[in-house]
Amino acid sequence: MADEYFLLVCDDVPHDVVLTDPGVRMLDVAPVVRRLTGLSLWRSKVLATQVPAVVLDGVPREEAAAAVVALCDAGARAETREQPEPEFLKH
Template sequence: MADDYFLLVCDDVAHDVVLTDPGVRVLDVAQAVRRLTGLSLWRSKILATQVPAAILVGVPQDDAEAAVTALLEAGARAETREQPEPDHLRH
């Protein structure tokens, strides 16, 4: 019994928000990154220029989609990526 493992099934798979291109309005994108992450504007600008960059990690799908929308409105290209299932849970 000690060697039994249980798989917990969640309704919502964790997602990452990845910034793929800041576009030409880097400052606007940096401000959007700042609002999403709570980082300083200086750190947000650095993150926005080092692409691809994971802006948010392990968030629910709705939050990830809202973040991508905010980044797109600021002039960036971004996408959500579903986090892969850990190796020990794969069958």
């Protein structure tokens, strides 16, 4: 029997957190990026300057929303984006 994959209705669609603008307080945004990603401070600063940048990839909706709030509180602009449905699930 062939392997089949199903996306259950109860499954949370993974979200990405995208940093769209670090704002004028980029030095306040870099530590938040560091806390969210676990990267070094230097790599977090580089990531924050290369916008648009995916800060978190494939996280649940609640975690993505909390990350966006943390980034916005630091002076950045960020958004959540639903990940597209995988090709093998499309019919």
